[in-house]
Amino acid sequence: MTTQLSSPAVSPGHGDAFTDHVVSLTWTEGEGWHDRRVGPLEPLSLHPATIGLHYAQVIFEGLKAHRGVDGSVSVFRPDRNALRFQRSARRLAMPELPVDAFLGAIDDLVSLDHTALPADPSISLYLRPLMFATEPNLMLRPSAEYRFLLMAFVAGGFFGDQALAPVSVLVSREHSRAVEGGTGDVKCAANYGPSFVAQNLAREAGCQQVVWLDAAEHRWVEEMGGMNLFFVRQTSTGTEVVTPELTGTLLPGVTRESLLVLADRLGYRAGEERISVDRWRAECAEGLITEVFACGTAAVVTPVGSVRDRDGDWVIGDGTAGPVTRRLRQELVDTQRGAAPDPGGWRRVIVPPAAS
Structure with missing residues (x-):
């Protein structure tokens, strides 16, 4: 079970405090997206000739879940990341993941692993959607098989614990x-x-x-x-x-x-x-x-x-x-945590206050 980070004094750093679960989907020619799974985060087994390793058919996204001032857990503007993920896929001749599938994966993972997210506003749950070519073939062409994964890690400040250090x-x-x-x-x-x-x-x-x-x-x-x-x-x-x-x-x-x-x-x-x-x-x-x-x-x-x-x-x-930087940062953080008005569907609430 994911460990709750209860103390604001505990900084998870950035990039290696992974949560317990991963969401996975597979795409193959003829079948499209299938074999959806939600399971434990564990190492992958790949053939050495996996196309993604050789020809860089690999795309990813980065977005965050935040614990709100009311105790809820929401993800900030995931629909925008879903559309950008599709655009990245098109550019690399990869299949596009439907927006509903992208958002559904986020809902499932956050619902399972949100207990790792404390009330500390400096800590968030960073979500990493990933898609890569998995066909074992070294012909120089797009793959006929792909895999989508969604994992998460608990994140502190990218540049350390001082949020506004220049x-x-x-x-x-x-x-x-x-x-x-x-x-x-x-x-x-x-x-x-x-x-x-x-x-x-x-x-x-x-x-x-x-x-x-x-x-x-x-x-x-x-x-x-x-x-x-x-x-x-x-x-x-x-x-x-x-x-x-x-x-x-x-x-x-x-x-x-x-x-x-x-x-x-x-x-x-x-x-x-x-x-x-x-x-x-x-x-x-x-x-x-x-x-x-x-x-x-x-x-x-x-x-x-x-x-x-x-x-x-x-x-x-x-x-x-400066004051403008400080004000904009605070406005952004307040919007992400529900302390400022939502401009219009920016917060996708996954865990309501009563269930957090």
Whole structure:
């Protein structure tokens, strides 16, 4: 049985405090999706010629369940992840999992393993849907067999226990995350392994994350690690909260989409635009850009305090989490936990208060 983490002082870290169960479905040509199972989390047995291991037909998602202020347990906007999972499958010539099957798997797993989730708002249940090609065949073609899995782990802060501690970033001039016409706008495993080299270079430079620029001109800011970026401007007409526009090489993050709605609800001018790294530096020097933060399922809202770049380093604002970053993070967390109004079906309540 899943162990209840009862003490807020216990931090589960991120990525290895797995819960007890897994949901599984199989797809084969002719039968489609079948053999649905809910059982114990256990190792897989795979043939060495499994296509997914060789040709990277592997996609995944990341979303979270939260314990609400009323004791309920809900998942944040899983319908958006279900649709993105389908888009990723199409891009990799894989079968699409129906939205109802995706949501049903989440309902089953959270219903079984929600006791691992304490009331501590800093701890969540991270859900990892995964689909991979399973046919044992080394012909260079799409697989005829696939498997879907859903597992979970109890998650603390992605960058440690201090939720609003600013991170430092290194602008990557040598490596690119995604190219036009590639897979940058979907969540496939092949996007992530190649990013580790640049991430290691960032750590060697004393930074916690890497900032990706566009692959064509190495000029336009795209993402931070595997997270979307936001810029806060103070202008004569008010506060702007902007994020790089989706060009086909950026991942359309669910948290990104949510923050654009929440920023507008809070009275900020929210929008998308292309931002060059030179403009970023210049507007920080002018005091126009006062805050920058990254966002994502794992990172939630994380302030960026300083930037290292071959053309000169700089500090954003005073190097700490600014008021807009703090306010947006709190609004997001409150919405996820039911302490703020739901903009419209964002919380899928799986465990009601009386059953928690």
